[in-house]
Amino acid sequence: MRSMIQLLSAAAIVCLLPAAAHAQNQGATLFQSNCQMCHGADGKGSTPTGQALKVVNLHDPAVVKMTDTDLANVIGKGKRNMPAFGSRLTPPQIENLVSFIRALQKQ
Numbered sequence: 221m222r223s224m225i226q227l228l229s230a231a232a233i234v235c236l237l238p239a240a241a242h243a244q245n246q247g248a249t250l251f252q253s254n255c256q257m258c259h260g261a262d263g264k265g266s267t268p269t270g271q272a273l274k275v276v277n278l279h280d281p282a283v284v285k286m287t288d289t290d291l292a293n294v295i296g297k298g299k300r301n302m303p304a305f306g307s308r309l310t311p312p313q314i315e316n317l318v319s320f321i322r323a324l325q326k327q
């Protein structure tokens with residue numbers, strides 16, 4: 221009985237843990253296909269397109285200070301040269317991108 225419980229809780233942990241990792245992975249994939257050409261894989265915006273459009277470095281303290289809602293709003297509505305993604309991405313996809321940006325800022 222005891223080992224059954226251990227087995228079940230191990231299975232529960234295996235099932236639950238990847239949920240957070242999954243959101244971040246999805247964010248990474250979305251970032252690669254929608255954002256990387258301007259913001260660069262590292263988020264510093266040092267790509268030729270990024271420099272031409274005067275992309276903001278996502279590690280900039282001003283961006284780090286923004287709330288998750290602020291980030292989601294900019295992604296959804298756009299800002300100057302930054303295109304709006306609200307019609308192309310779903311709100312959960314934008315949330316995944318926000319968690320990906322947060323992970324990037326910690327690197």
Ligand code: HEC
Nearest residue numbers: 254255258273274275276294295299300301302303305317
């Ligand atoms: C066509 C190039 C381009 C693409 C594609 C792009 N961005 Fe941007 N992004 C910009 C530019 C330019 C800025 C600077 C806007 C400004 O003038 O403040 C910016 C700014 C930002 C900011 C900082 C906003 C602020 O208020 O300082 C975030 C966060 C951001 N982009 C996220 C994303 C995400 C996530 C994606 C992909 C879904 C994305 N961007 C795709 C060009 C781009």
